[in-house]
Amino acid sequence: MALSWMSRMLKELSRPVSRSGRRQSHRPRPARLQVEALEDRQLLTVSFFGGNLLPQVQAQALFLGNEFSTAPANSEPAALDAFLKDITGGPYMQALTRAGYNVGVGSAVAGAIDRTSLTAGSTISDAFIRSRLQADVNSGLLQAPNANTLYVVYVEPDVAVNLGAGQGTTQQGILGYHTAFLGANGAPIRYAVVVSPGGAAGNSVLPEATSAMDQQTAVTSHELAEAVTDPDVNSNVNNGRLGWVDLQRGQEIGDITENNPNAFVRLDGHLVQEVADQNDQLLQVNPAATVTQPSDPGFETPNVAAAGFQVDPTGSPWTFAGAAGLASNGGPVTSGNPNAPQGTQVAWMQNGGTVSQAVNFAAGSYTISFEAAQRGNFPSHSTIQVKIDGQTVGTITPTGTSYALYSTGPFTVTAGSHTIQFVGVGVGGSTALFDAVSIAAG
Ligand SMILES: [Zn+2]
Numbered sequence: 349m350a351l352s353w354m355s356r357m358l359k360e361l362s363r364p365v366s367r368s369g370r371r372q373s374h375r376p377r378p379a380r381l382q383v384e385a386l387e388d389r390q391l392l393t394v395s396f397f398g399g400n401l402l403p404q405v406q407a408q409a410l411f412l413g414n415e416f417s418t419a420p421a422n423s424e425p426a427a428l429d430a431f432l433k434d435i436t437g438g439p440y441m442q443a444l445t446r447a448g449y450n451v452g453v454g455s456a457v458a459g460a461i462d463r464t465s466l467t468a469g470s471t472i473s474d475a476f477i478r479s480r481l482q483a484d485v486n487s488g489l490l491q492a493p494n495a496n497t498l499y500v501v502y503v504e505p506d507v508a509v510n511l512g513a514g515q516g517t518t519q520q521g522i523l524g525y526h527t528a529f530l531g532a533n534g535a536p537i538r539y540a541v542v543v544s545p546g547g548a549a550g551n552s553v554l555p556e557a558t559s560a561m562d563q564q565t566a567v568t569s570h571e572l573a574e575a576v577t578d579p580d581v582n583s584n585v586n587n588g589r590l591g592w593v594d595l596q597r598g599q600e601i602g603d604i605t606e607n608n609p610n611a612f613v614r615l616d617g618h619l620v621q622e623v624a625d626q627n628d629q630l631l632q633v634n635p636a637a638t639v640t641q642p643s644d645p646g647f648e649t650p651n652v653a654a655a656g657f658q659v660d661p662t663g664s665p666w667t668f669a670g671a672a673g674l675a676s677n678g679g680p681v682t683s684g685n686p687n688a689p690q691g692t693q694v695a696w697m698q699n700g701g702t703v704s705q706a707v708n709f710a711a712g713s714y715t716i717s718f719e720a721a722q723r724g725n726f727p728s729h730s731t732i733q734v735k736i737d738g739q740t741v742g743t744i745t746p747t748g749t750s751y752a753l754y755s756t757g758p759f760t761v762t763a764g765s766h767t768i769q770f771v772g773v774g775v776g777g778s779t780a781l782f783d784a785v786s787i788a789a790g
Pocket of ligand 1 (some may be wrong): 603
């Protein structure tokens with residue numbers, strides 16, 4: 349039952365599901381029975397149907413047409429290669445992992461130019477593209493495919509593509525598509541096709557794009573996300589078994605958000621399209637927050653005399669107050685401890701002493717870690733409170749006189765400057781030593 353139901357759905361999905369376009373003129377209309385079957389699972393709207401995935405995509409561009417060898421289009425291969433490397437290797441793919449699609453960061457190798465001569469204003473067929481892919485694999489122009497390979501075919505400017513079987517052309521709202529076929533030796537060849545906007549062929553244009561490159565990168569992102577989560581759609585590979593799709597909509601994860609203007613964002617300067625999470629919501633691409641570290645995390649400034657110490661020194665990015673300061677190795681404060689974990693100096697605090705610094709954060713969640721120890725040459729059992737803007741985010745009591753790494757729990761901050769403060773808690777001359785402060789996202 350499930351199988352025949354899926355194969356009927358596959359037929360209905362075969363047109364709109366794999367294309368990047370602006371007009372969905374062929375939305376499937378599931379029969380009533382199929383809709384009722386779907387009502388049983390209302391929690392998730394994008395579901396997995398057991399097909400293959402490309403868990404760590406290995407992308408390679410094929411620049412189709414000899415125009416890519418001459419100006420002005422000869423600047424595009426390097427730019428698109430750089431983009432493919434960037435998008436396959438970072439936050440865009442990490443977002444797919446975060447969404448639970450069981451795919452993640454991959455890689456890209458340098459693309460190849462297929463110098464076939466194409467006529468400006470002409471329309472080539474998907475069958476022709478397949479024949480060039482096969483020929484270029486056979487000749488070694490393209491790397492041999494493996495289970496993670498995705499070829500991204502960029503068609504030279506002024507040339508349109510007819511998808512065949514009445515599926516339409518790139519002049520009719522389709523900006524790109526992806527699918528697969530069984531290659532000559534039975535190995536699957538998965539590929540995406542991306543055309544150049546406008547031109548003599550009158551290709552469709554993505555309104556959010558401000559340049560041809562914008563459109564090509566945005567459409568590539570859409571097809572890449574779909575190809576890794578549903579590589580065999582509309583193909584004879586693995587009987588075209590679906591991966592992740594929303595059958596109620598008859599759409600893959602890029603199609604669901606393609607008409608949402610908020611889906612088009614810049615990632616490392618490239619226009620990309622954010623796709624859908626399993627609940628059909630925009631899956632935001634969060635570039636790994638660039639974490640600003642505190643200045644002088646190892647307490648090396650100012651330079652304390654050898655085997656010495658200072659109370660509340662100035663001239664440090666840290667502000668010392670109360671019973672706090674710096675100590676160098678082998679001095680009155682540190683002679684009972686190992687050398688500083690970072691550099692040759694550590695910070696020290698007794699009861700009520702504070703060490704603080706304002707640090708710029710991007711909005712998000714962070715932890716602060718540092719090396720700490722109890723002072724070894726004086727009975728010490730001190731606690732270090734870690735505060736952000738006066739709020740305690742960690743309370744750490746070093747377990748011994750050897751330095752060990754301690755960390756706060758995660759805390760959340762808004763974007764901007766926030767003050768990190770270490771506060772000493774202890775009785776008498778009890779002293780805590782610490783060093784190597786670092787901030788991590790997460
Ligand atoms: Zn699509």
